[in-house]
Amino acid sequence: MLNDFISLFxxxxxxxxNRGLAKGEKLLCLKCEYNLPKTDSHLHHDNFIASKFYGRAKLLHAVARYKFNKSGKVQRLLHRLKYGDKPELGTLMGSEYGKELREANFSEHYDVIVPVPLHKKKLRRRGYNQSAMFGTGLSESLELPQYENALVRNIYTSTQTKKSRLDRLKNVKTIFGYNKEVSLSGLSVLLVDDVITTGATLEACIEALTEAGATSIGVAAIASAK
Ligand SMILES: [Zn+2]
Incomplete structure (x- = not known):
């Protein structure tokens, strides 16, 4: 609380x-940068994120930089990225993670980056799509183009937390479509999101990408829940 108050000024x-940053530190202090819980999922093909999609979608990769824990520092970061008017945090996360993915040869597997879209009403209110900001950073480091508007969110969704998994899945499948003016035909797509929980949102986006003609797909997020 006090720290939040101080950080206003x-x-x-x-x-x-919330500690003050030293010279040369940007958005994150070195201690947090070092201590945030990484997954190393890009080094292990059959990781806990990939297992969320077994039997649901065939993916080239399923990776996230950090482990997501409720009420942890990663959750605080994602909250600030989404609601704290900090689009530059998404870009930073993307460019840093992109360097790691590049070392693991991710650039060779993909043609384009596509972010999970926000509904345009939400986009207008927030001013930016946090997943697209992450994608922008990835795009720089991986030297791949980002097609920010390749997918569209048709339905404005209220919070889905109270619905059952099946209802949520049924609901989510009608939410996404693809933009017919952007060709994904024959392309390999790296789909990006801020956080992976059940994987239902990504699964619906994967379906839309496949309908749009994408031939192979991988997913990358800033964080993933176990
Ligand atoms: Zn810190």
């Missing part, structure tokens, strides 16, 4: 722990 604070 001193904007150069770490977005994960």
């Amino acid at each position: 001193f904007p150069n604070y770490c977005l994960a722990c």
